[in-house]
Amino acid sequence: MTVDAELFGRAAGGDERAFGELFERHAQSVWNHAYRLTGSWAVAEDLTSHTFLIAWRKRAELKLIRDSALPWLYTVAGNLARTEHRGAQRRLRLLRRIPEPSRISDHADAVADQVDGEERLKAVLDAVRKLPKAQQQVVELCLLGELPAADAAALLEVAEVTVRSHLSRARAHLRALLHEKTAEKTLEEK
Numbered sequence: 001m002t003v004d005a006e007l008f009g010r011a012a013g014g015d016e017r018a019f020g021e022l023f024e025r026h027a028q029s030v031w032n033h034a035y036r037l038t039g040s041w042a043v044a045e046d047l048t049s050h051t052f053l054i055a056w057r058k059r060a061e062l063k064l065i066r067d068s069a070l071p072w073l074y075t076v077a078g079n080l081a082r083t084e085h086r087g088a089q090r091r092l093r094l095l096r097r098i099p100e101p102s103r104i105s106d107h108a109d110a111v112a113d114q115v116d117g118e119e120r121l122k123a124v125l126d127a128v129r130k131l132p133k134a135q136q137q138v139v140e141l142c143l144l145g146e147l148p149a150a151d152a153a154a155l156l157e158v159a160e161v162t163v164r165s166h167l168s169r170a171r172a173h174l175r176a177l178l179h180e181k182t183a184e185k186t187l188e189e190k
Contacts, residue, residue: 002067012060019059022069023052030073036144037081039121047084051077063155071155074145078137085129127177128170135170138163143170 003025010018030051035044054076055062055069065071128139141152142163149167153160 004069005064005067008059008062008064008069011056012062019056022055026070026073027052029070030077033074033145034077034081036121037078037125037140038084039118039125043081043084047077047080050080054080065151065154068151070145071141071147071151074141074147075155078140078145123178123181124174127174127181130177131170131173135166135173138166139170139174142167 004022007018007022007025011022027048031044031048034047034051035041038044038047051073055073062069063072128136128144131139137156138152141147141155142149147155149163150160153163156163
């Protein structure tokens with residue numbers, strides 16, 4: 001029996017210390033996955049907290065894949081990230097209805113202009129969200145979550161060859177979408 005299986009067995013019985021050990025083992029990985037899905041440190045922290053809250057509430061029914069809790073935790077974080085994205089889109093639509101205030105030059109704006117890493121990550125995430133759902137799930141688990149294809153296949157209850165096929169198609173779609181986005185940005189800058 002692996003460490004995760006043993007800890008989740010004890011946590012399912014109500015052992016808070018065992019669950020705390022699980023949190024310590026996987027919190028950083030879940031945060032990294034949430035960050036790759038959202039491109040925001042703060043949102044990643046919120047999603048990580050919420051993921052483990054759900055894991056605590058559902059600890060008796062949690063599904064380990066190859067005796068690891070990470071695939072299940074990544075799936076929960078991915079679902080929460082999609083829900084967060086939909087909520088953010090609704091809030092943006094509401095904000096667009098408010099007239100723009102006059103802009104005042106600020107040092108923070110200059111610093112923000114220099115940091116483009118999050119912007120690139122958000123462009124990738126936007127492209128991922130445009131993929132068909134099956135490809136999107138596989139990309140989130142295998143490319144963003146860095147899970148092996150076999151683990152993703154077990155979690156999604158499909159054949160490993162199906163996961164590899166979805167990955168191949170998703171990579172081709174992402175290349176096309178990101179190339180198109182880069183071309184549009186270049187035209188806008190001219």
